[in-house]
Amino acid sequence: MSITVLVVEDEPAIQDLISFNLKKSGLTPICASNAEQATVMINNVLPDLVLLDWMLPNMSGLEFARQLRRNTRTQVIPIIMLTARIELEDKVSGLEAGADDYITKPFSPRELTARIKAVLRRRIPEISDEVIEAGGLKIDPATHRILAYADDSCSKYTEIKLGPTEFRLLHFLMAHKERVYTRTQLLDRIWGDHVFIEDRTVDVHIRRLRKVLEKVQKDNLVQTVRGTGYRFSSESAVHSEE
Amino acid sequence: MSITVLVVEDEPAIQDLISFNLKKSGLTPICASNAEQATVMINNVLPDLVLLDWMLPNMSGLEFARQLRRNTRTQVIPIIMLTARIELEDKVSGLEAGADDYITKPFSPRELTARIKAVLRRRIPEISDEVIEAGGLKIDPATHRILAYADDSCSKYTEIKLGPTEFRLLHFLMAHKERVYTRTQLLDRIWGDHVFIEDRTVDVHIRRLRKVLEKVQKDNLVQTVRGTGYRFSSESAVHSEE
DNA sequence: AATTTGATGACAGTTTTGTGACACATCAGG
DNA sequence: CCTGATGTGTCACAAAACTGTCATCAAATT
Structure with missing residues (x-):
């Protein structure tokens, strides 16, 4: 711009x-x-x-x-x-x-x-620095912090540390939860629409994000939609086989 | 101030x-x-x-x-x-x-x-010149004094001496604790929006501030948020290891 | 089985921070 | 007018963290 x-x-x-x-x-x-x-x-x-x-x-x-x-x-x-x-x-x-x-x-x-x-x-x-909470995750842009609650009781939590890009990625996905975004859309919205980056790079950042979320058993919140892209979803993502 | x-x-x-x-x-x-x-x-x-x-x-x-x-x-x-x-x-x-x-x-x-x-x-x-206390640090703008408490008992304390800029920096960060500020925001708010100083100068003052806080093991209160800026935080930044 | 699409680990280049040094103020008080 | 003490902003280099890309592997689809 x-x-x-x-x-x-x-x-x-x-x-x-x-x-x-x-x-x-x-x-x-x-x-x-x-x-x-x-x-x-x-x-x-x-x-x-x-x-x-x-x-x-x-x-x-x-x-x-x-x-x-x-x-x-x-x-x-x-x-x-x-x-x-x-x-x-x-x-x-x-x-x-x-x-x-x-x-x-x-x-x-x-x-x-x-x-x-x-x-x-x-x-x-x-x-916008509103706090967003979903699926036991709370992201606060103002303090730049992410908390993961162990269970629904909201009593125990762990702080999660993310790199800048993963932070923005998670923030974006959480701000638009339940919605699927293609890699290109994510690049446009998070990296900016002028950057020239491989689509597949998004995969890597999703991977990095998940890796951190794994530590608090929240990696299931970031879901792959095959053929399309990715989505943040707190709804029970039990995909029925067959 | x-x-x-x-x-x-x-x-x-x-x-x-x-x-x-x-x-x-x-x-x-x-x-x-x-x-x-x-x-x-x-x-x-x-x-x-x-x-x-x-x-x-x-x-x-x-x-x-x-x-x-x-x-x-x-x-x-x-x-x-x-x-x-x-x-x-x-x-x-x-x-x-x-x-x-x-x-x-x-x-x-x-x-x-x-x-x-x-x-x-x-x-x-x-x-305002109200006393602010956080994370075992007490800053009193009126008397221009900073006390560091050794532990939660509040029995033992040490006085800390800071230069003018570091004092204002700490005061500002403590008055807005937990919140992240970019270098530019800090310059605007602490130095004034009519000064023309390198962003990186903030780093140096943060460094000087930390150096003094190290002496009383309080330097962990001033935290770097990579890609964004700095933050004063008294909340135990528990990093889950692996 | 072949093909397409996503996951993952490694790596090399970049960017961002940390830090010490330095040159200039500014300001007492000789 | 000097003179040392202090404080400030910049810089250059080192250290650390992050990024984008690839090659390869795994899984789903045809």
Whole structure:
């Protein structure tokens, strides 16, 4: 998933500088030198964040920010203002217009990307960290812990330690229990849909997961659906022969 | 740990009075006499709480409060409004704007600090100065002391000395025990979201913290969650061997 | 029996953490 | 203005843990 940042800056030199730094830190910059151009670009692609120079030809950055905020489609896009230090003294604040942060020129590349990431981080909602319990297993994303109950009495439990991938795998399966997922679906959902990994790798992780669950006799919860994929099921998985 | 309170008040006399009282009760006041000044200050340092006079030159306190609430970065900062008794009828709109509490002038110093502490306690446990005890460790933010108990009997204890950063780190982790935090989250919450530091620096501070805790056999309380971050946990992390 | 599909152990390359060292502050108090 | 004590952030390298792939074996299906 590439994060696009719309850079609105009239000075080509600074535009290049910013563009270069964004690319270096894995972001995708798209550049505009004025508000009109930026407006057109926003119509094409909705960026994840806008880096906006305070001083622009024709329409001020402030005005452009207001315009973004006024429009429903662009309302939630985070804005970071670029201002010269002298302009900072200006009584009117960019924050007033709804900017999420501002950076004073000159700034270090590190500061730039750090602020961008900070703002994006605040926007992105936390991954669901609800506790999920099923089949005598309890997974808690917030504490990153898995407990296995010996019996239904819930009195005795053992903590289970999993590697990152197995943890995510179990979490996903438990969050969608009783449902079968193909290897490809699991790769898409857990590894991300851009990775290029063998389907069979999923087998190996399922194996690793089961191996750990064996220790607490819970490996039967992760079931193979031949010809399709895998499933987490707490329902009595007694498959009748014949 | 120093708790900073941004005081927005135009009358110098009252500003001084408040400032004096806050200092006396261990808080760190930063003062602004109008909304513009306050905005600039907030961009530099994120305060833990805002004490806001209702009546301000240019922009009203109410408007300023709204501005804070509108911005993601400042959204969660608790606001306490200062209002004259006559203005009390406006209390409704003050709370509407997102104030967490309000105090009517004239107020006693005791009332002031009591309300501040109450609001802080409600909001974020880690910046209150209550004693936290867990896993045989007792941390007292007020006296800036850490005691380690040798066993459950609580009879013998050793005092532990930590540097400022390690102290805050331990305090934060203990205030949110059992919960995992990524390095970035820790940087945001402990160092502040306006610092630009390498993620890995957290490792080093964790290391320093552990080194000190080793001396009293408490280093196992600070745990690594591979692929995620760190966690303070007093629960016996029983790893079933084989 | 042949074929397809899943299980499993091994392994080599990567990624993530742990750790010591170091260069810079900052700050008393000479 | 120095000077040592302390604290901080970075770095480089070591250690540990994890990952993806394969080859091979086992089981189910035809």
